[in-house]
Amino acid sequence: MLFLIPPLEKEDLKIIGHSLSNICYLSGALLLLPIIVAVVYEEFDVIPSFLIGSAASIFFGSLLSFFLYTKREMEVKHAVVMAAVAWLVAPFFASVSFWLANALSSYLDALFESVSGFTGTGLTVAVNIDHLPRSVNFLRHFLQFVGDGIGIIVISLSILGKTEISSVLAFKGEAKDTGIRPSIVRTSRIIVGIGLTFLIIGTSLFTIAGLKEGLDFGTAFFEGLNLSMTGYATGGFTPHSQNLLYYHSFWFEVVAIILMVVGALNFNLHYAVLGGKRGEILKNMEVKILLLWLLVVGSLVSANLLFVGLYPSSEALFRKGVFQAISAQTTTGFQTVYPYHLMFMWPVLSVLLLVAAMVSGGCANSTSGGIKMLRVGMLLKSLVREIRQALMPKSAVVTGSFHHVEDTPLTDKMVRGAATIALSYLILFSIGTLITVGHGYGLEDSMFETASALGNVGLSSGITSPLMPATLKAVYIFLMWAGRLEIMAIFVLAGFIILGLRKGIKE
Amino acid sequence: MSKKIFSFAFFAICILLSTSAVGAESGKTLVENSANFDGKTVVLRGEVIGVMERGDFAWVNVLDGEVAIGVWVRNEDARKISFVGDYRHVGDLVEVVGTFHMACPEHGGDLDIHADKFTVLTVGRELDRPLNMPLALLSVALAAGAITLALYLRHVRREREKMVPVPSY
Amino acid sequence: MGLREFSFRDFLKKNFDFIAGILSEITLAALIMGIFALLIFLLTYIGSPV
Numbered sequence: 001m002l003f004l005i006p007p008l009e010k011e012d013l014k015i016i017g018h019s020l021s022n023i024c025y026l027s028g029a030l031l032l033l034p035i036i037v038a039v040v041y042e043e044f045d046v047i048p049s050f051l052i053g054s055a056a057s058i059f060f061g062s063l064l065s066f067f068l069y070t071k072r073e074m075e076v077k078h079a080v081v082m083a084a085v086a087w088l089v090a091p092f093f094a095s096v097s098f099w100l101a102n103a104l105s106s107y108l109d110a111l112f113e114s115v116s117g118f119t120g121t122g123l124t125v126a127v128n129i130d131h132l133p134r135s136v137n138f139l140r141h142f143l144q145f146v147g148d149g150i151g152i153i154v155i156s157l158s159i160l161g162k163t164e165i166s167s168v169l170a171f172k173g174e175a176k177d178t179g180i181r182p183s184i185v186r187t188s189r190i191i192v193g194i195g196l197t198f199l200i201i202g203t204s205l206f207t208i209a210g211l212k213e214g215l216d217f218g219t220a221f222f223e224g225l226n227l228s229m230t231g232y233a234t235g236g237f238t239p240h241s242q243n244l245l246y247y248h249s250f251w252f253e254v255v256a257i258i259l260m261v262v263g264a265l266n267f268n269l270h271y272a273v274l275g276g277k278r279g280e281i282l283k284n285m286e287v288k289i290l291l292l293w294l295l296v297v298g299s300l301v302s303a304n305l306l307f308v309g310l311y312p313s314s315e316a317l318f319r320k321g322v323f324q325a326i327s328a329q330t331t332t333g334f335q336t337v338y339p340y341h342l343m344f345m346w347p348v349l350s351v352l353l354l355v356a357a358m359v360s361g362g363c364a365n366s367t368s369g370g371i372k373m374l375r376v377g378m379l380l381k382s383l384v385r386e387i388r389q390a391l392m393p394k395s396a397v398v399t400g401s402f403h404h405v406e407d408t409p410l411t412d413k414m415v416r417g418a419a420t421i422a423l424s425y426l427i428l429f430s431i432g433t434l435i436t437v438g439h440g441y442g443l444e445d446s447m448f449e450t451a452s453a454l455g456n457v458g459l460s461s462g463i464t465s466p467l468m469p470a471t472l473k474a475v476y477i478f479l480m481w482a483g484r485l486e487i488m489a490i491f492v493l494a495g496f497i498i499l500g501l502r503k504g505i506k507e
Numbered sequence: 508m509s510k511k512i513f514s515f516a517f518f519a520i521c522i523l524l525s526t527s528a529v530g531a532e533s534g535k536t537l538v539e540n541s542a543n544f545d546g547k548t549v550v551l552r553g554e555v556i557g558v559m560e561r562g563d564f565a566w567v568n569v570l571d572g573e574v575a576i577g578v579w580v581r582n583e584d585a586r587k588i589s590f591v592g593d594y595r596h597v598g599d600l601v602e603v604v605g606t607f608h609m610a611c612p613e614h615g616g617d618l619d620i621h622a623d624k625f626t627v628l629t630v631g632r633e634l635d636r637p638l639n640m641p642l643a644l645l646s647v648a649l650a651a652g653a654i655t656l657a658l659y660l661r662h663v664r665r666e667r668e669k670m671v672p673v674p675s676y
Numbered sequence: 677m678g679l680r681e682f683s684f685r686d687f688l689k690k691n692f693d694f695i696a697g698i699l700s701e702i703t704l705a706a707l708i709m710g711i712f713a714l715l716i717f718l719l720t721y722i723g724s725p726v
Contacts, residue, residue, distance in 0.1 A: 025657065032650075043594060045636045048646035055649040062657035069664060130556040130570055133594040201698065214559030214566070240568075242575045246557060248566045248617055254709065261705035274697035281704055294708065299715050306723050314716045316616025322712045338538050338574075338618060345541065 007503040008496070015078045017068030020085060024061025026156050027090040028054045030146055031097055031139075038135035046101050046133045053097030060093075077492060083153060084485055084493040090152055091118040094143055103127075103136045105466045108473055113140065115477050119484035120148025120367060122236020122333035122458020123449075123476065125466045129241045134222065140237050141226040148367050148456070148484070149233030149263070150195045158188035194270050195232065202228030202259045209251040227252075231259030234367045236333020236458025243335040253319055256334050257326055264290065264330035264362030266374075272405050285402040286363040286373040289380070290329070293373070297357045298325040301350045308347045321350070324459070328357040331369040333458020343445050343461040351444050354459065358451040359429060369456030369483050371425050375418035377402060382415040424487045429454055432479050436463065439472050453479040531602070534574030541609035541618060549607040551576060551620060552628065555588050555598035567625075569601060578603050579614070580622040590631030600629040 031054040038047050074082075091114035099110035109125045116123050117140055126132065126140070146152055203224045210220025223239055230237045240246040244256060269287070272280045281287060302321040311317050320337055327334050335342075342351065361370015381400050389398045400410040429450055436446035441463055449463040453476040464476070482490045531550040553571035565585035567578045570592065580603075592598025605622035608614075 028653070041594075043636070044643075045638045048639065048642045051646035051650040055646070055653040058650075058653040058657050062653070062660050065657075066660040066664060130575065131592060131594055197698065214561050240557070240575070241570070241573070242568065242577075245577065245617065246568055246575070248559070248577050248614060248619070250615060257709060258702055258705040261708060262701050265701065270697075270701075273700060274694050276693040276697070278697060278700045281700055287704075291708070295711065295715075298712055299719070302712075302716055303719055306719055311610050311616040312612040313616065314713075314720045316610060316612070317716050317720070318712060319615040319617075320610075322716070326708070336617075340538050341541070341618075344539075 005499060007506050008500045009506045011070055011072055012078065013505065014068040014070035015072055015074055016082045016085065017064045018070055019074065019078075019082050020089060021061040021065035021068070022156050023082075023086045023090060023152060024057050024064060024093070026152060026159070027093050028057035028061060030142070031057060031094060033142065034097075034135040034139045037138045038133065041134045043133040043135050046135055049097045049100035050135070050139075052100055053093050056096055057090075057093035060089075077496070080489045080492045081496050084481075084489040086153060087118065087147075087481055087484055088115075090147070091115045091143075094118070094139065097139065098136065101133065101136050103132055108470055109466055112473050112477055114143065115480050116458070117141075117143030117235070117237065118147030118152075119456050119480045120144050120233045120235040120331075120369070121453060121456040121480045121483075122230065123453060123460055123464040123480075124237060124458075125464060125468065125473070127466050129239070137239050138226065141229045141235070141239070144233040144235030144237055145195070145199070145229035147233075148235055149199075149229065150192055154188045154191050157185055158192050190271060191267055194267070194274070198232045198259065198262055199225075199228055202231055202255065205255045205258070206252065209249065209255055210247075213247065213249045213251060223247075227256065228259065231256050231332065231334070232263045232367065234260060234263040234330050234332040234362065234369075234456075236327075236335075238334065245336055245338070250315070250319060253323055253336060256332075257323070260326055260330040260332045260334070263332070263367040265366055266363040266404075267365045268405055269363070277405075280405060283403050285377050285404050289373045289377040290363060293357065293360055293376075294326065294329050297329060297353050298322045301325050301353050304347050304350045304353070310345060310347075324354060325357060328354040328457060328459055329360070330362050331358060331455050331457040333452070333460075335459055339460045339462035342459070343442075343448070348444055351448055351461075355444075355447050355451045358448075358455040358457045358459070359425070361455055369454075371422050372486075374404070375422055378410060378415055378418040379422060381410055382418075385410070421486060421488060424491070425454070425483075428479065428482060428487060432475065435475050436472065439469050449476075450479065454483040456480060456483045534569070534571035534576050537576060537607060538574050538618065541607075544607045545609040547607055548604065548623070549620060551578070551603045552600065554592045555590070555601055555631070556592045558585055558588055558591055560585060567601070567603075567622075569603060570598075577614075577617060577619045578605065578622050578625075579619055580625045584622065584625035587625070587627050589627070590633075592631065595634050595636060597631045597634060599627050599631045602626045602628050 031050050035047050035050050038044065038050070091111065094117065095107065095110035095114035098104055098113055099107050103126060104110045104113055105125075105127055112125050115121070122144070129137070146155065203221070206224030206227050207217070207220045210224055211217060215223065226239050229235070238244060238246065244252060266284070266286055269280060269284055298321070301324070302317045305311055305317060305321045311320055323336050337346070359370055360376050361372050362368025364372040364374035381402060385398050385400045392398060401407055402410055432450035432454060433443075433446045436450055437443060441449075445461045445463055448459070448461045451457065452459050531552045532544070534551065534553060537544055537549060537551065551569060551571060553569040553575075555567055556570045556575060557566070557568035559566040560582060563582055565580055565582055567580050567585055567588070568575050569578050588599050588601070590596050590598050603620055603622045604624040605620045607620050609618060610616040611619045
């Protein structure tokens with residue numbers, strides 16, 4: 001089978017390498033931004049870390065650009081591989097900064113934190129978060145906004161335009177496709193615009209809430225900016241070790257929910273709604289499925305918690321049960337329950353429900369992770385169709401369609417695609433769970449943490465910590481990376497490498 | 508003689524009680540054994556990492572090791588705090604004696620301690636984070652160098668292109 | 677069909693649709709919270725005599 005695939009050419013590597021250089025330049029520029037925060041808070045001693053990380057990134061980018069130069073156009077396979085590699089390279093340089101700033105116990109931890117940041121996961125191995133320099137803490141949150149909230153490739157496209165990454169398909173590599181707008185650069189700019197809009201709205205709301213809840217303006221703004229970045233990016237990092245519990249605030253949780261829900265919505269939906277088609281919100285298939293899943297998971301978790309008697313009031317059920325359900329479904333990872341409690345005090349049923357929420361995920365083309373509602377919806381509709389077909393007379397043909405901005409027929413190809421990704425996802429989930437169990441953790445914990453890493457969620461049952469075994473950290477880095485790229489890109493990259501090794505590289 | 512022994516013993520007991528060496532629970536213990544401590548009086552010692560005034564009361568987040576717990580104190584007590592811990596400061600070391608709640612009904616199910624007694628044991632301080640000058644200069648040089656190299660290589664590439672055009676496919 | 681610059685200020689001033697869209701998305705989130713609030717009240721109401 002392998003012989004049918006054309007061998008790799010040097011040009012292929014050049015195309016990938018050259019576009020990767022732009023990502024390196026961009027990542028280098030972004031790593032300079034925390035310096036502004038460092039200056040504001042007089043954390044001058046940390047500034048060298050950012051400068052060096054940035055320098056390394058830019059240096060690497062210039063090497064790539066110079067030695068792997070080509071003007072040839074990009075194809076799907078290049079774009080997909082490039083995205084897969086970019087999502088490792090960019091965190092690599094950020095981790096240099098983290099490590100130099102002594103923010104983490106080891107380089108592996110720094111890499112873990114960067115990958116968790118870039119992929120919008122939110123699992124943290126940072127030690128002493130409450131005493132981190134504000135600029136370093138800012139970088140953690142900023143990584144989530146840039147990597148997952150907007151997407152580094154998207155930013156690259158919107159700034160650099162069509163110059164080097166000249167294909168619609170580069171976009172697909174990042175698992176966010178254009179949908180409506182024909183111009184990829186225009187779409188990128190719109191995505192950046194939407195992200196910035198919600199960043200401003202979120203920061204304002206959090207700042208107001210902070211002022212109301214006893215914080216001074218400077219603190220409220222800083223916390224608000226960070227929470228807004230990770231809320232919209234459905235990331236889950238917070239500036240403190242207690243996660244959202246630090247604020248003991250119903251209002252903070254409400255604003256968080258708003259950002260989580262918005263972040264979980266499809267960019268195409270945002271585009272339609274913000275362009276005037278407001279009715280789309282309730283007609284859209286993904287929103288309907290998301291609401292359904294949320295309601296099912298949220299109510300079952302609440303009922304379960306109520307039955308077990310863990311929380312004394314309706315307010316508590318909402319702020320603990322429902323909140324965690326929304327956090328899981330939108331794959332954000334904001335947590336209002338201590339990790340230890342999630343594992344040892346929450347009833348197993350609720351934990352498993354959260355796992356189901358995390359695995360199914362948010363909407364496609366959003367900042368959320370998981371299998372995605374679009375695929376879940378397609379598969380469910382396909383199932384219904386199969387059942388109807390079985391009950392109909394042999395000659396009858398059952399067709400199906402769904403409404404996603406416009407009415408679309410449900411083709412076999414779509415169902416196949418959805419099923420393949422869902423299956424790959426579940427396979428990785430199983431392997432991840434087994435490996436975690438193999439390290440000595442309980443079954444539900446393992447399922448929970450694996451789902452959290454793979455779905456880029458960030459809720460933790462306590463397994464993720466600086467003391468986690470190094471091999472498990474490496475496995476979770478892989479899972480976070482795979483999850484962000486919706487797995488297919490990883491397989492294509494693997495195929496690329498195997499092809500190169502088996503057949504060599506043609507000149 | 509017996510009077511001396513008695514007064515010594517009395518004195519010793521007073522010291523013991525006043526330094527409250529009545530075993531303080533660690534934050535980790537409290538979180539991991541919440542059910543056992545629920546509703547009981549506990550002692551927590553830790554660093555202040557957050558203060559939020561809300562009406563007549565305030566939240567004080569106390570960090571003990573890796574675990575931080577929210578403590579609900581009266582405003583007068585919260586105002587005793589001089590330093591809140593962050594990168595540039597070590598927060599006040601405080602001791603809290605109060606009722607522990609695994610899921611406080613008054614506070615939306617949060618795990619918290621309602622303080623009866625709130626004492627600042629050690630006042631915090633500002634931390635000096637000196638700039639490593641050689642490293643700083645090196646980092647500026649590296650950054651400037653990298654940017655210059657990138658621009659230079661770009662220039663070289665452009666010059667080369669003018670001489671020998673790179674074939675487009 | 678040139679490439680238009682995405683100017684946030686222009687949108688805010690000129691596009692009612694944009695603002696209305698943002699508000700409707702926030703309303704969606706509020707709706708979700710509202711439904712859950714109702715649900716929980718229902719659950720606690722049913723749960724109490726049990």
